Amino acid sequence: MKHQIHLRIGPIMFRIGSAWAGPVKRLNRLYQAYPRPLVAVPNFTVRLEPSSPLRRWIRPNIDIRGDFMLPEAQPLPLAHGVLAAEMAMNLQMALGQRRYLLLHASMVERDGKALIMTGLSGAGKSTLSAHLGERGWRFMGDEFALIDPNTGHAHGFPRAISLKNEAVDVMQTLVGTDDRFGPLLTDTPKGTIRHLMPGPDAIARMDEPARPALLLFPRFGHPPAIRSIGAAEVFMRLTQSSTNYITLGESGFRALTQLVHQVPARAIDYEDSASAIALVEQLWADLA
Amino acid sequence: MTRAASLLAGVLRAPEQAAHLSVKDWTEVITVARAEQLVGSLAIRLAGQKVPEAVRRRLNDARIALAHAQTQARWEVEMTQRAFHSAGYPVVLLKGCAYIIAGLEAGDGRFVGDLDILLPRRQLDDAERRLLAAGWEWVKADAYDDHYYRQWMHELPPLIHRARDRMIDVHHTILPLTHRLEPDAEAMIRDCVRRDDGISFLNPADMICHAVAHMLADGDLAGSLRNLWDIYQLLREFRHEDPDFDKELLSRAARHGLTAYILQADRLAAHLFGDGRPLGWRDRWFLRCILARDGWGKKTYPITRCAFYLRAHMLRMPPLMLARHLFTKWRKG
Structure with missing residues (x-):
């Protein structure tokens, strides 16, 4: 394709092609701190294409295509190119x-140990990881945790953090400088979105795996509380949060049961970022 | 034909050619193979060849996906067997599932999407009842689409299982009822291979006739690179087992009215995957459409593909009926 960029995020390499210069230019800027991948066969190929030939020029919109596709995916306006690449x-x-x-x-990671936060959309796991990433933890990803079935280690996938709605202002105030942020995207299917580049430490050490040490199920909008959860419930929740558990078959089952047996799990309720961070630090200290 | 698609065909034909591929070549070959549902076949074919580390990992991913897809396909076959328990008529497996269950080389590396079965037309009502009772549901609620299938097509409207989310296509003839050719589906069912465990599939000659009819006499050649690879593998295995196989195949093809298509499929398969024999201009035009995908996995040659799209419809229906059908579809948006 005419415009292209190779990106490596943790152990995964993408080849992204685009029919327009814009999305690739913005991705280049957003991901400028990332190591340029060596010449190698990528894991996945992604294409950002007009949904019909006319749509390249007139009210241009992006269809998300690639090695793996969903037939019912909705096209996005050209201005949301960075989001289209992220979704792809x-x-x-x-x-x-x-x-x-x-x-x-x-x-996020500290002392070689990983804190894994999972939950329904809107539970605040993305924002929480961004907060911790600015407070002495190494950010390892806001979308996927990659568990190696052979070692049980967690590998990071620290791509640009996708901040939504209120979290945008909060993180802008916290980070201060503007040069780690992508363009402000308004009226996306998920509201207002702005991407935040992880800190230098997160990018420099993105190949370092960590040993899972705590599984956390955060829930936003309730008075602060910590609850324990039984192993069976943890297992069921994790099968629901995994997109490839079934496809991996036996090795997926082994990896997941091992994780549930070896790693303590807690559910936390919180009202604001400050209470969430306090609960996380308290739990982490109790574990040590 | 694009360089990327030709490279993929070349590696399937002669795996030792893998040694000459650059990183960019590999990137494109794997992308095209994924898009054409051939990455499993590529992984099987390249087993034991020296390939770059990144390629080895991509092919390993394909093997994991393949193992899952084939397990799932076998389970769908089992579920269907149960639905048709003591039905008293054969339920003949078609296409990928048949290749896998029959243990054919064409089944190695084969991804399977839907399950396709063929059964006698007079048993359709019974089959429909059994499938609905066992948890399958209609996919299309549209009355025109339903009418279209029942009046003119060679299969029931597609059914999907409500718990397992898997589709089944129930065929009662080989080509649409409106097609000018009418392969003898009754004979295919009568002469099928019926195993003791209740599994049935077409006999070798009919299996090839069906694959060829599906690829060349029906449809616009979408996915035809894999269909041709299937046909090549089937021909090679059956010829190896029976030196007189071609005689049987041609007599069967004549009975079904498919002789010209069988000869053409054999030429195309031999050109692309076998001895590389040269093709005439008409076959080369088909080949251009079969290999119409670039190194980004994108379909190319829109004019050629459009021509084959029109050809598919003209083969399927008389012109007036086609016009009425396209008008109805257009009016519905």
């Missing part, structure tokens, strides 16, 4: 990843 990469992972057990989760 997520889709390849969700439908095509076979090497790692995939958990729909955010993840």
Whole structure:
């Protein structure tokens, strides 16, 4: 395709082609701090194409295509090119990843140990991981945690953090400088979105796996509380948050049961970021 | 024909050619193979060949996906067997599922989407009742689409299982009822291979006749690279087992009115995957459409593909009926 960029995020390499220069230019800027991948065969190919030939020029919109596709995916306006690329990469992972057990989760690390946060959409796992990433934790990803079935280690997928609605202002105030942010995208299917580049440490160490140490199920909008959860419920929740658990068959089952047996799990309720961070630090200290 | 698609065909034909591929070649070959549902076949074919580490991992991913797809296909076959328990008529497996269950080389590396079965037309009502009772549901609620299938097509409207989310296509003839050719489906069912465990599939000659009719006499050649690879593998295995196989195949093809298509499929398969014999201009035009995908996995040659789309419809229906059908579809948007 006319415009293209190769991106490596953790152990996964993407080849992204675009019919327009714009999305590739913005991706280049957003991902400028990432290592340029060596020449290698990528894991996935992604195409950002007009949904019909006319749509390249007139009210241009982007269809998300690639190695793995969903027939009912809605096209996005050209101005949302960065979001289209993010969704396209997520889709390849969700439908095509076979090497790692995939958990729909955010993840941060400290002292070689990983804190994995998973929950329903809107539970705040993305925002929480962004907060912790600015407070001495290494950010490892806000979308997927990759569990290696052979070692049980968690590998990061630290692509640009997709901040939504109120989280945009909060993180802009916290980070201060503007040069780690992507363009502000308004009126997307998920509201207002702005991408935040992970800190230098997160990018420099993105190849370092970590040992899962705590599974957290956060829930937003309730008075602060910590609850324990039984192993069976943890297992069921994780099968629901994994997009490839069934496809991996026996190795997926082994990886997941091992994770549930070896890693403590807690559910937390919180009202605001401050209470969530306090609960996380308290739990982490109790574990040590 | 694009360079990327030709490279893929070349590696399937001669795996040792893999040694000459660059990183860019590999990237494109794997992309095309994924788009054409041939990445499983590629992985099986390249087993034991020296390939770059990144390629080895991509092919390993394909093997994992393949194992899952084939397990799922076998389970769908089992579920269907149960639905048709003691039905008293054969339920003949078609296409990918048949190749896998019959243990044919064409089944190695084969991804299977829907399950296709063939049964006697007079048993359709019974089959429909059994499938609905066992948890399958109609996919299309549209009355015109339903009418279209029942009046003119060679299969029931597609059914999907409500718990397992898997589709089944129930065929009662080989080509649409409106098609000018009428392969003898009754004979195919009568002469099918019926195993002791209740599984049935077409006999070797009919299996090839069906694959060829599906690829060349019906449809616009979408997915035809894989269909041709299926046909090549089937021909090679059956010829190896029976030196007189071609005689049987041609006599069967004549009975079904498919002789010209069988000869053409054999030429195309030999050109692309076998001895590389040269093709005439008409076959080369088909080949251009079979290999119409670029290194990004995108379909190319829109004019050629459009021509084959029109050809498919003209083969399927007389012109007036076609006009009425396209008008109805257009009016419905």
